Each structure stands twice: as structure tokens, then as C-alpha cells.
Amino acid sequence: MAKFYDTLIWEYIKKPWQRWLSLDKLAKSYFDYQMIGYKDVTENNKVDFKDVDLMFAADYSAEDVYITNKLYQKQKKEKITDNEVLQSIEIPLLEVLKDMELCWVKVSRDKLKWTWVLLENEVDRLEKEIYKLAWEEFNIKSPKQVWEVLFWKLWLPKWKKTKTGWSVNSEVLLNLANEFPIAKDIVDYRHYSKLLSTYVEGLIKLMDDNDMVYTSYNATVTSTWRLSSTDPNLQNIPVWNGVSSQIREAFISRWEDWKIMAFDYSQVEVRVLAIMSWDENLLWAFKQWFDIHSRTSELIFWDFSSENRKLAKAINFWVIYGISAFGLNKMINSWVKQAQIYIDKFYESYPKVKDFFEKTIEVAREKWYVETMFGRRRYIWWINDSNSLIRQSAEREAMNMPIQWTSADVVKKAMIEVADFLEKKWLKSKMIMQVHDELVFDVYKWEEEVLEKNVKGIMEGVLKNAPIELKVDVWISDNWGGAK
DNA sequence: CGAGGAGCGA
DNA sequence: ACGTCGCTCCTCGA
Numbered sequence: 001m002a003k004f005y006d007t008l009i010w011e012y013i014k015k016p017w018q019r020w021l022s023l024d025k026l027a028k029s030y031f032d033y034q035m036i037g038y039k040d041v042t043e044n045n046k047v048d049f050k051d052v053d054l055m056f057a058a059d060y061s062a063e064d065v066y067i068t069n070k071l072y073q074k075q076k077k078e079k080i081t082d083n084e085v086l087q088s089i090e091i092p093l094l095e096v097l098k099d100m101e102l103c104w105v106k107v108s109r110d111k112l113k114w115t116w117v118l119l120e121n122e123v124d125r126l127e128k129e130i131y132k133l134a135w136e137e138f139n140i141k142s143p144k145q146v147w148e149v150l151f152w153k154l155w156l157p158k159w160k161k162t163k164t165g166w167s168v169n170s171e172v173l174l175n176l177a178n179e180f181p182i183a184k185d186i187v188d189y190r191h192y193s194k195l196l197s198t199y200v201e202g203l204i205k206l207m208d209d210n211d212m213v214y215t216s217y218n219a220t221v222t223s224t225w226r227l228s229s230t231d232p233n234l235q236n237i238p239v240w241n242g243v244s245s246q247i248r249e250a251f252i253s254r255w256e257d258w259k260i261m262a263f264d265y266s267q268v269e270v271r272v273l274a275i276m277s278w279d280e281n282l283l284w285a286f287k288q289w290f291d292i293h294s295r296t297s298e299l300i301f302w303d304f305s306s307e308n309r310k311l312a313k314a315i316n317f318w319v320i321y322g323i324s325a326f327g328l329n330k331m332i333n334s335w336v337k338q339a340q341i342y343i344d345k346f347y348e349s350y351p352k353v354k355d356f357f358e359k360t361i362e363v364a365r366e367k368w369y370v371e372t373m374f375g376r377r378r379y380i381w382w383i384n385d386s387n388s389l390i391r392q393s394a395e396r397e398a399m400n401m402p403i404q405w406t407s408a409d410v411v412k413k414a415m416i417e418v419a420d421f422l423e424k425k426w427l428k429s430k431m432i433m434q435v436h437d438e439l440v441f442d443v444y445k446w447e448e449e450v451l452e453k454n455v456k457g458i459m460e461g462v463l464k465n466a467p468i469e470l471k472v473d474v475w476i477s478d479n480w481g482g483a484k
Numbered sequence: 485c486g487a488g489g490a491g492c493g494a
Numbered sequence: 495a496c497g498t499c500g501c502t503c504c505t506c507g508a
């Protein structure tokens with residue numbers, strides 16, 4: 001069921017560094033009250049909650065509600081809720097999230113079973129192949145056994161160490177893949193068994209008799225004010241082609257002749273950067289409906305061949321995430337020096353972006369915080385650290401945070417407005433998922449057009465006085481696999 | 485049960 | 495010595 005713990009967001013406003021608060025800890029510290037633990041009623045998770053004696057279960061549940069309400073009353077009294085962001089975003093969002101959770105998501109059991117068979121075949125095939133190449137049987141799911149076989153028995157070249165041995169992650173293995181087929185096989189094996197255990201078996205376990213799953217959205221665990229999702233985590237369902245796309249295809253409409261409609265913000269972060277920095281070149285490119293990666297490519301390389309566009313995309317990406325020249329070089333496979341030249345050229349192309357970042361860091365150095373478009377603050381106490389590594393990392397964070405956080409707010413505001421729209425128009429269609437910059441709806445047949453037009457409009461127009469609109473891509477399909 | 489390694493998404 | 499975070503799975507040793 002939906003969690004209402006999120007009413008405790010104000011706690012995080014006051015103490016953003018405290019990230020592991022729970023209801024019972026708050027009850028203890030504010031009311032000196034010891035709550036009944038989940039483990040107490042379920043005898044250390046041995047008993048399924050639905051089998052717990054009703055009297056105990058009722059006590060436990062009622063206490064949850066009681067304490068939550070008490071905390072809610074307390075925050076009201078203390079006028080914590082006068083906070084602007086809280087009033088305009090977080091509190092209205094709670095209602096939306098609650099409704100979204102209660103809508104549930106329908107999953108096709110048949111589709112999953114099909115995929116299961118497919119994956120099991122692949123896993124079996126690869127398992128045999130790997131045993132053959134290794135001349136022995138071992139547990140491929142154990143990194144320890146993998147490196148023992150690869151590096152001690154087969155004498156493959158070692159590369160990176162971990163705390164407890166040798167790294168055998170996909171980066172390492174793919175470097176060996178050309179010369180040693182077993183490495184590629186292990187990567188594939190991992191890929192398929194990940195899909196099988198996490199997304200097929202895992203999802204089936206969480207389905208009820210009506211093939212519905214109930215995810216929980218949590219608004220208080222991330223440092224960037226994004227949402228997170230658990231049981232199942234709907235925010236990391238694979239998007240790749242091939243078998244993994246079948247997982248997404250298993251998410252379907254709840255009724256016959258309903259459809260899944262997805263609205264995707266296109267490059268929301270780059271657009272937010274353009275809006276916040278007021279860089280004319282960037283804004284102009286968006287106004288002309290240019291493909292922004294091609295445009296960057298044109299400005300940096302004087303052409304937009306697919307090769308250079310790819311590079312430009314990585315560079316745009318770099319700006320958003322604030323990785324170093326070192327990190328960029330690793331991403332695009334060039335030299336550090338070359339990466340630095342690209343970065344410099346980017347700033348030459350979009351000079352106001354550079355100004356914006358410099359200004360942000362300057363303010364942070366002085367006031368110890370950075371701010372989003374909506375006035376959320378993030379304190380970065382180590383911005384003036386004497387260690388230059390730490391300082392640089394803090395600066396990257398200061399550059400990155402206003403964009404990321406503002407983007408998260410954009411989606412949240414859109415969700416609130418869309419939910420309002422659906423309610424006011426008495427529409428049957430439901431908002432069922434949020435995946436960071438994507439909103440997914442289960443759409444009633446006769447509402448397709450009205451939803452497509454209005455939701456797109458609402459999402460694109462969230463930033464009311466911005467010099468450009470945001471851009472949203474829409475697609476509709478029988479399932480979540482859609483047209484991607 | 486918890487740490488560590490790995491891999492999925494944004 | 496560098497992108498980051500959050501979630502989930504598996505193994506392995508306590």
C-alpha cells in the first residue's frame with residue numbers, strides 16, 4: 001500500500017544531511033514513543049504480513065497512521081509548511097503519488113512466461129559454452145570463482161583490482177572479449193541471468209492474482225529530489241533492444257482497448273540549462289527546433305557527421321553531469337588533452353553557459369549554497385576545502401545541482417498539473433508511472449486525443465515565463481515497449 | 485544478516 | 495583518480 005511517510009519531507013528540509021530517518025526514529029525523538037516494529041509483528045519477517053494475527057496487525061497499522069498524523073499536526077503547528085517549494089510542489093505531489101500508487105500497473109503474465117523460457121534457454125546455452133571453454137564447472141554468478149578461473153587457471157591478463165580480488169565486471173571482460181570468447185560469453189550470461197532473476201522472476205513474485213504490481217514511490221531518499229521507486233523498481237526497467245525490450249512490453253493496459261501512452265521530456269536538462277543560463281546560442285538552437293547534439297557538433301567541429309554528433313552528445317552530457325576532462329576522455333575514448341579542447345570549445349560556443357557556471361560557483365564559495373530555479377537550496381560545505389580534489393568535486397556538484405534539481409522539479413510540477421487536469425475533466429485515464437523524465441498513462445480509448453494534446457501541452461508549458469518551451473515526445477501503444 | 489560485486493535506469 | 499544515485503540480485507563469510 002501507499003506509504004505516507006513522505007509527510008516527513010520537512011525533516012529533510014531542516015536537516016538535509018540526515019537521509020536515513022524513519023517513522024519510528026522520529027516518534028522516538030519527538031514524542032519519546034517506542035513504536036511496534038514490523039519485525040515484531042512478523043516475528044523477524046518469518047510470517048507474511050497478511051498472516052499476522054489481525055489484532056496485532058491492526059495495532060501496528062493504526063500506530064503508523066497515528067504517529068504520522070501526530071507528526072503532520074506538529075509540522076503544521078510549527079509552520080514548517082510555509083516553505084514555498086513545499087507548498088507548491090512537495091505537498092501537492094504527495095496526493096498525486098498516492099493516487100498513482102493506488103492505480104497499480106498491469107503486467108502480462110503470459111509475456112513474462114514467454115520471456116522466461118527464452119532467457120532460460122540462453123542462460124543454459126551460455127552456461128554450457130562457458131563450462132566447455134573453462135574446462136570445468138563453476139558458479140558463474142560468483143565474481144570470485146570467475147576471476148579464479150579466468151586469471152589463475154586460464155591466465156587471462158589481469159587489469160583492475162577490487163577490495164577483495166580482481167575485477168571481472170563487464171568493462172574488464174569486454175576488453176578481453178575479442179581475444180577470449182569466454183569473456184564475451186560471461187558478459188552475455190550475466191546479462192540474461194540479470195534479466196531473468198530481477199525483471200522476470202522478480203516481477204512475477206510481486207504480481208497479485210489480477211496481474212497487478214504495486215510500486216512505492218519515495219520522495220525523500222534521493223539527494224537530488226528525484227523520486228525513487230521500489231517493489232518493483234519501475235525506474236530501471238531495461239530499454240535495450242533484443243530480449244530486454246520484452247520486459248517493457250510486458251507492461252500493458254488494464255483493460256481491453258485501453259492503451260499505454262508515454263510522454264517523454266526530450267533533453268530536459270539541456271533545455272533547463274539554456275533557460276537558466278540565458279545563453280543566446282543555446283536558446284536560439286532550441287527555438288529553431290535544431291537537434292541540439294547536431295548543433296553542438298556543428299559549432300565545435302564545423303560539421304555534424306554522425307561520428308561528430310556522437311562526440312557532441314557526449315560533450316553535452318558532460319556539461320550536465322559535470323564530469324572532468326579525465327572522465328570525458330574515458331567516455332569518448334580520446335586523450336585527456338583532446339577532451340579538454342572539446343570542453344573549451346563547448347564553452348566558446350555557448351559563452352553564457354560558462355558565465356552561468358562561474359557565477360554559480362562564485363555564489364557557492366561566498367554563501368556556501370547553490371539554488372534551483374524554484375529556490376531550493378543545497379549547501380555545499382566543502383566548496384572551499386583546501387584539498388583541490390574535494391574542491392573540484394564540490395564545484396562539479398555546484399554546477400550540476402541547479403540543473404538536475406530544477407529538472408526534477410519540472411517533472412513534479414507537470415505531474416501535479418496533469419493530475420489536476422485529469423480530475424477536473426473527469427477523465428478515466430490514469431497516470432500510472434513516473435520514470436524521472438517520463439510520464440506513463442493508461443489511457444481509455446475515447447480519451448486518447450484529449451490526453452495526447454493536453455498532457456503534452458501541460459508538460460511543455462510547465463516553466464511559465466521561460467524564453468523557450470520544453471519539448472515532449474509522445475507515443476502510444478498496446479504496451480510500454482512502444483515505439484522506442 | 486550484511487558487505488561486496490555487478491548491472492539496470494535516469 | 496574522478497559521474498552520480500538508487501534499487502535489486504547473487505555470493506560468501508560471520
